[in-house]
Amino acid sequence: MKKLMISITLFFALILGLTFSVQASEINWDISHWNNLDSSIYWYELNNKPYKFVPGEANPAFDPSKPTIIYIHGWQPEYYLIRHRESFYIYGKDTADDWIKKGWNVGVFYWNQFSDEASVLDAEAKIWTPNGPQKMRWRKGNGSYDTSNNINVSASQLLYQQYIQAMQGYKGNEIRIAGHSLGSQMAILLTKQISDNVDSGNIPHELLPKRVSLLDPYFSNLGKYYLNFKWTGEVCRGYVQNLINTKNIPFELYTSSDLTKGIAGDDNIGLQRMCATSYMKPTFYNDVQQIERHYAAKYNYFSSFATNSPLEYFNNNPTGNIAASASTPTSRIAEMMGPNYHWVQIGGNATTDTSDDIYQKQVDNTNYFPVNDLSLSADKTSIKPGEYEAIKSDIAPENATNKILMWKSSNDSVAEVCVDGTVKGINSGHATITATTTDNITKTIDITVSK
Numbered sequence: 001m002k003k004l005m006i007s008i009t010l011f012f013a014l015i016l017g018l019t020f021s022v023q024a025s026e027i028n029w030d031i032s033h034w035n036n037l038d039s040s041i042y043w044y045e046l047n048n049k050p051y052k053f054v055p056g057e058a059n060p061a062f063d064p065s066k067p068t069i070i071y072i073h074g075w076q077p078e079y080y081l082i083r084h085r086e087s088f089y090i091y092g093k094d095t096a097d098d099w100i101k102k103g104w105n106v107g108v109f110y111w112n113q114f115s116d117e118a119s120v121l122d123a124e125a126k127i128w129t130p131n132g133p134q135k136m137r138w139r140k141g142n143g144s145y146d147t148s149n150n151i152n153v154s155a156s157q158l159l160y161q162q163y164i165q166a167m168q169g170y171k172g173n174e175i176r177i178a179g180h181s182l183g184s185q186m187a188i189l190l191t192k193q194i195s196d197n198v199d200s201g202n203i204p205h206e207l208l209p210k211r212v213s214l215l216d217p218y219f220s221n222l223g224k225y226y227l228n229f230k231w232t233g234e235v236c237r238g239y240v241q242n243l244i245n246t247k248n249i250p251f252e253l254y255t256s257s258d259l260t261k262g263i264a265g266d267d268n269i270g271l272q273r274m275c276a277t278s279y280m281k282p283t284f285y286n287d288v289q290q291i292e293r294h295y296a297a298k299y300n301y302f303s304s305f306a307t308n309s310p311l312e313y314f315n316n317n318p319t320g321n322i323a324a325s326a327s328t329p330t331s332r333i334a335e336m337m338g339p340n341y342h343w344v345q346i347g348g349n350a351t352t353d354t355s356d357d358i359y360q361k362q363v364d365n366t367n368y369f370p371v372n373d374l375s376l377s378a379d380k381t382s383i384k385p386g387e388y389e390a391i392k393s394d395i396a397p398e399n400a401t402n403k404i405l406m407w408k409s410s411n412d413s414v415a416e417v418c419v420d421g422t423v424k425g426i427n428s429g430h431a432t433i434t435a436t437t438t439d440n441i442t443k444t445i446d447i448t449v450s451k
Contacts (some may be wrong), residue, residue: 019024029083030154032073034141037113039155041070041162041285044106048087048094053107061105062166063441067174068105071302072159072190072272074181074218080139087111090299091352098306104173109157109162113138115182121220122211127154127185131225156189163190164379166199170247173412174330175209179297181260184217185236191238195247199419205388205418211330212243214253217298219266233268240274247420250334252324254301256280257293276336278324278359283349301326303354313346323359334404335438371437382448383415383425391421391445393435405435415447425449 008048027048032038042050043061051061064070073086088106094107116139125132136151153161154217179187191212197203219233227235243249253275261267279443304310309322311352322328323343324336336343338364347358370377373396383389395403407417414429421435428450436442 004264020334024437026090027085027087029085031083031141033085034054034080034083034139037138037146039109039111039113039138039158039162040276041166043108044096044100044108046090046094046097046100048096050087050108052269053177055160055165057243062107062170063105064167066105067102067172067176068107068167068170069099069176069178070107070109070163071156071298072109072177072179072186073112074115074179074183075117075120076115077118077120077123078280079112079116080141083141085110086298088302090303093303095222095299095302095306099302102305104128107166109186111158111186112223113140114155116201120182120218124182124185124232125224125226127182127189128154128156128224128232130154130269132226142435156186156193159186160193161195163194164203164207173416174211175207176211176213176229177209177256178213178215178298178301180215181218181294184214185219185232187212187214188236188239188243191243191249194244198247201225205420205422205424206416208419209249210332212249212251213273213301213326214251214321215301216256216294217268217271218260219265220267220286221263224354224378231266233266233271235273237268237271240271240284242272244337248407249419250330250337250404251275252333252336253277254280254297256282256297256300257290259290259294272342272368273339273364276324276333278343279345281345281349282352284351299352300354300357303352304357306430307353307355310345310348310354312343312361313358314358314361316346319361322362323357325354325357325447331406337401338406338439340401341422367401369397370400370439371395371403371441372397372439374405374437374441374443376433376435376443376445378423378445378447381446381451383423384451385425385449387425387428389423389447390424391417391423391433391435393421402438405440408434410434414449418431422448 041053044059065398099106114126117123122134130136137145137147176186223229285292304325305327309328312319312321314324343359346360348356360374375394379390408419410432416424431447432444434444
């Protein structure tokens, strides 16, 4: 009964919002994208123009030397009816253009044929297992499902496979993963798989994302048999905590609707307290327009890259600092993480324009323990081109609240440093690797690269 109530609640909300969603895309996806399985990464060019990633082929919208963001959408019931796929045409503007003009690759992973299920729980199961209630069936353009069951991996594993192929030979300085709604679970599982395969030596450290963005994330209630009866939000919390602790990856989280909590889902407050969490208040939609508010997290995030970061207030006074948005530096996102604070939107609520947004800083916990000492060490400080060396960090005190480190190399052409503090030799020379805590304690270590 609870599964039925969740499905009905969200299904009708989405059906009410379908007209809105259609208006937010000007791409003509023809029937071929539904009659055949098309679960792929598409890279976007200017003017909201997508190009499918094809293994072994150059893509006109992707440059492996540029910073890159990949977006993952959520549940999409009955979207086959309107031939709709999410894009970056938002609030009447091609928002990907702002990213592209600033030198970014912008991509989407489409799994809409799998997530086109009447029940959100059936779509969610496919993220985790190929053996859920509906297995890995996918929807065709005539509304029928292909149930041949020749897909033997989950949707998140399909995403990972696409990711490592599309990002092969990546040489850029930043990868960002963003997921909306159920897509936030996909983003977390993708990041975990990347981390696991980096640890196993299967893929290079450079493929670790430097930042993960969770946009009005959705997690269902109750335990799942395919997760040993744990909740999806519970498992995701464990993954995120481990990724923060072992891989140093900053997470930002934005809530914007009531669709992800209460009877409809799991608030996952524990996850919110790990991340840099902002509570959006998009009052340009009324209380009934929860589907529009649900999408506002995605829309505002991608729109905000074109504007300055929101102002931060505390006790209704400006602090001189900034709050979170897509344009906020990752170092600031890292600084905002943890259980002590969250941010609530108090200005710019009435319009889609992100340039006037203001967020009030709220104190959740006054027991903040700052980092007061940091030391760095390495087994080897002289490496060869192409060789990796992990920089070890020792942070004191042990119970410091925020142990995230920001890493930087003085000369990326000699030695690059990844988000987890692993250095890669590039060319002969000397480079200074700097680590900075969110409490502004900085330490360095010198690395020599020689053939």
